[in-house]
Amino acid sequence: MEQLNTAIMKRYSKERKVGEGTYASVYQGHCVETGRMVAIKKIKIGQFKDGLDMSAIREVKFLQELKHENVIEMLDVFSAKQNLNLVLEFLTTDLELIIKDRSLIFRPGDIKSWMAMTLRGVDWCHRNFILHRDLKPNNLLINDKGILKVADFGLARDVADPGMKMTCQVITRWYRPPELLFGARAYSSAVDIWSVGCIFAELLLRTPYLPGENDIEQLNTIFRALGTPKESEWPGHTSLPSYIKFQDYPKQPLEDLFSAAGNDAIELLGKCLHYNPHERISAGSALRLPYFSNQPKPTPPPLLPKPLKELEPRALPPDAVTGQGNNKRKADGEQDHKPDLRKVARKIDFQ
Amino acid sequence: MDSMRENDTGDRKNDMILLDSAEGAGSVDAGDDTHTEHPHPPHQHPLYHDSSQYRHWRFSETALREHRESANAKAIALARAGWEKEEALNAASQSSTSASASTAKTTPPSTDEEDRLIVYYLSQVKPICNLFQFPEVVEASAITYIKRVYLFNSVMDLHPKRVMLTCLFIATKTVNAPVSVADFAKHIGKGKISTSSILDIEFLLSQNLRFEYATHPAHRAAWGVYLDMQSMQTTPQQELDGLFGEVRQLVRMSRLTCAELVYSPSQIALGCFIMANRTLTDAYIEWKRNAFNAQPPPHTAIEGVVHLINTYKSSNTLNKESVQDIDRRLKAWQDPSKVEGTAMHRLKQEEGDKVDLDKRKKRQAEAERNDKDGESVFGGLLGGHITHGT
Numbered sequence: 001m002e003q004l005n006t007a008i009m010k011r012y013s014k015e016r017k018v019g020e021g022t023y024a025s026v027y028q029g030h031c032v033e034t035g036r037m038v039a040i041k042k043i044k045i046g047q048f049k050d051g052l053d054m055s056a057i058r059e060v061k062f063l064q065e066l067k068h069e070n071v072i073e074m075l076d077v078f079s080a081k082q083n084l085n086l087v088l089e090f091l092t093t094d095l096e097l098i099i100k101d102r103s104l105i106f107r108p109g110d111i112k113s114w115m116a117m118t119l120r121g122v123d124w125c126h127r128n129f130i131l132h133r134d135l136k137p138n139n140l141l142i143n144d145k146g147i148l149k150v151a152d153f154g155l156a157r158d159v160a161d162p163g164m165k166m167t168c169q170v171i172t173r174w175y176r177p178p179e180l181l182f183g184a185r186a187y188s189s190a191v192d193i194w195s196v197g198c199i200f201a202e203l204l205l206r207t208p209y210l211p212g213e214n215d216i217e218q219l220n221t222i223f224r225a226l227g228t229p230k231e232s233e234w235p236g237h238t239s240l241p242s243y244i245k246f247q248d249y250p251k252q253p254l255e256d257l258f259s260a261a262g263n264d265a266i267e268l269l270g271k272c273l274h275y276n277p278h279e280r281i282s283a284g285s286a287l288r289l290p291y292f293s294n295q296p297k298p299t300p301p302p303l304l305p306k307p308l309k310e311l312e313p314r315a316l317p318p319d320a321v322t323g324q325g326n327n328k329r330k331a332d333g334e335q336d337h338k339p340d341l342r343k344v345a346r347k348i349d350f351q
Numbered sequence: 352m353d354s355m356r357e358n359d360t361g362d363r364k365n366d367m368i369l370l371d372s373a374e375g376a377g378s379v380d381a382g383d384d385t386h387t388e389h390p391h392p393p394h395q396h397p398l399y400h401d402s403s404q405y406r407h408w409r410f411s412e413t414a415l416r417e418h419r420e421s422a423n424a425k426a427i428a429l430a431r432a433g434w435e436k437e438e439a440l441n442a443a444s445q446s447s448t449s450a451s452a453s454t455a456k457t458t459p460p461s462t463d464e465e466d467r468l469i470v471y472y473l474s475q476v477k478p479i480c481n482l483f484q485f486p487e488v489v490e491a492s493a494i495t496y497i498k499r500v501y502l503f504n505s506v507m508d509l510h511p512k513r514v515m516l517t518c519l520f521i522a523t524k525t526v527n528a529p530v531s532v533a534d535f536a537k538h539i540g541k542g543k544i545s546t547s548s549i550l551d552i553e554f555l556l557s558q559n560l561r562f563e564y565a566t567h568p569a570h571r572a573a574w575g576v577y578l579d580m581q582s583m584q585t586t587p588q589q590e591l592d593g594l595f596g597e598v599r600q601l602v603r604m605s606r607l608t609c610a611e612l613v614y615s616p617s618q619i620a621l622g623c624f625i626m627a628n629r630t631l632t633d634a635y636i637e638w639k640r641n642a643f644n645a646q647p648p649p650h651t652a653i654e655g656v657v658h659l660i661n662t663y664k665s666s667n668t669l670n671k672e673s674v675q676d677i678d679r680r681l682k683a684w685q686d687p688s689k690v691e692g693t694a695m696h697r698l699k700q701e702e703g704d705k706v707d708l709d710k711r712k713k714r715q716a717e718a719e720r721n722d723k724d725g726e727s728v729f730g731g732l733l734g735g736h737i738t739h740g741t
Contacts, residue, residue, distance in 0.1 A: 005558060050524075050532045051550045052557065057524050061564040064403050077562045082554060084562070128398060157527050161571075164486060166527075 008078040037090040042083050055154035062153040070121030072151040092144050096137035104305040111203045113298035121150035123283035126189040129159040133170040135195035146301030174211050181219050183242030190277035197272025227251030234275040264291035403563035418502050423462045426505035433687040440694040457683045464677045465506045471674045472511040491568035493522035494606045500559045507684050517549050525564040570602045572620035597627040608659040622656025
């Protein structure tokens with residue numbers, strides 16, 4: 001194992017630092033043999049009192065299993081000293097930078113192309129029973145050929161077994177679905193689809209669609225935009241753990257705000273931002289909606305708009321999160337299952 | 352929302368059954384541990400085949416045996432050479448250490464004995480999981496990790512008690528049931544287990560696991576078959592529940608065998624169902640064939656699972672006294688450089704200190720030469736690492 005590790009380590013060279021965070025640093029490098037450009041994410045461990053950090057474990061665990069054109073590829077893993085190094089494909093930009101770059105003009109086919117790639121990546125995760133739980137433009141990375149890849153699996157988890165509770169403190173707030181904001185502890189891949197809907201809206205508007213300042217305000221923002229849900233529209237939501245009653249906002253047609261979008265685009269958006277998570281569309285079904293087969297065709301990835309600027313060193317989570325004003329991630333300290341240690345009465349002797 | 356979850360889980364297992372059986376015969380019968388020769392199924396590529404479990408952690412029983420024997424032989428050779436050197440060192444310095452070359456007096460544990468010791472510690476995972484009320488997947492993952500660690504390591508290299516505790520601790524994190532290491536150690540050991548004894552080898556063991564933490568446990572596959580059998584609607588629910596209770600026990604038993612390193616989760620699950628009720632399971636397989644065009648599972652695999660579980664049942668593996676004897680002998684066969692109080696141990700520490708000192712000097716020199724971008728991706732930061740510990 002030691003030899004295997006050394007062999008892997010020797011396969012790569014590192015050249016310059018392109019990102020820095022408290023949890024990891026990212027370097028640009030090459031595969032010595034093929035010359036392929038790679039990113040090496042060095043995760044510092046040995047600084048946490050409970051050993052290997054959960055988000056590092058999650059990221060490694062899922063990237064080891066997921067191989068898909070629209071999911072960031074992890075080529076290798078190796079350790080050096082008390083550092084864990086993930087060798088990832090090198091990606092030059094992300095969707096957030098593209099959305100924010102005012103010099104870029106999006107054609108309808110461009111947005112369709114990004115949406116198709118996003119949904120394919122998300123569909124692959126869901127088919128593997130993995131929930132991403134932090135989809136947002138910043139985590140959709142793009143390579144030099146314009147191909148979009150779902151990245152950052154630090155909050156991902158397997159779909160839970162029936163009866164198991166999951167934490168509702170996941171997904172960056174602006175992209176978090178109402179069931180999580182109401183404290184649901186059993187949820188499905190539908191949580192990621194809500195995020196995809198928010199991303200779609202952001203691509204159309206060029207600004208975040210539902211920017212709430214805190215969790216309560218987030219729900220208020222959602223309801224103001226989409227109407228306060230009725231019990232008939234979303235059965236059971238009033239009995240969710242953190243349910244509170246909100247002002248009764250009327251439902252506004254999505255067409256009013258998204259006036260430039262066609263009916264097929266509005267259909268996709270509405271189905272992703274559907275309140276009842278049971279009825280919210282799946283990634284696979286979304287890809288089969290008319291939107292994706294209608295004209296205009298999705299732009300081929302190499303022809304998609306891309307920022308002219310060279311990629312700047314990118315802050316990494318959790319720093320990236322704190323740097324974003326109100327858009328804070330609260331997803332730390334996850335405890336999906338909490339054993340009741342008060343009940344632990346006896347000691348086990350297995351010697 | 353719960354009902355949706357159930358369906359999801361069921362569907363996943365159906366997939367696995369369909370898919371494994373289409374291909375399983377090849378990999379199981381081939382009797383080797385290279386999976387490259389098997390032709391892919393013509394029509395679809397099963398998701399399970401992309402999993403690290405399928406790619407890296409399936410072996411023939413023969414290959415398993417060879418790996419274990421080679422780890423055993425290597426550890427014995429290492430200990431023997433180590434103790435010879437220890438004697439030479441002691442003779443040279445004319446100082447007698449408290450530890451003596453005990454290898455001469457005791458027989459080293461055989462591969463079989465190593466296996467028995469490991470199985471004993473595997474059996475200790477469940478009581479600890481009960482203590483913490485961990486879900487079954489924690490127990491299953493921990494056991495998988497322990498077995499994978501001992502594919503290429505001997506119990507003489509790493510004591511199974513420590514490996515068991517650390518693997519269990521890792522598993523709590525990989526399947527989202529984390530506890531603090533302090534609570535973990537406190538409740539298990541009542542002060543006798545230090546947190547560092549767990550954390551110190553966490554990274555090493557993860558390395559041995561190739562950082563592949565995802566596991567596909569057989570109890571999930573069994574749950575899928577159970578849900579499937581409900582949709583067959585041929586057997587009263589009460590009878591199915593009774594059957595499933597029995598199957599769960601058998602799956603649990605299968606964890607104390609090497610089954611998961613040889614067979615797929617669905618094959619193990621079906622093997623357990625066959626043991627509990629052959630008629631119904633045969634009817635189920637027939638139903639899957641007719642209604643879903645699923646190929647029947649390879650007979651050899653199913654019978655192989657049954658054989659492993661039956662062998663375990665009839666053995667007296669968990670006899671504590673015989674395990675204690677193995678444990679005592681393995682202590683004599685540890686590499687002396689890992690045993691405190693030996694000359695070899697002191698020597699290794701001195702060497703280690705020297706290496707650290709050299710590296711620190713080298714690093715200082717480098718830092719002076721190159722003040723920007725001085726950090727190495729391959730774990731430079733030696734100074735930082737060392738000071739961190741103090």
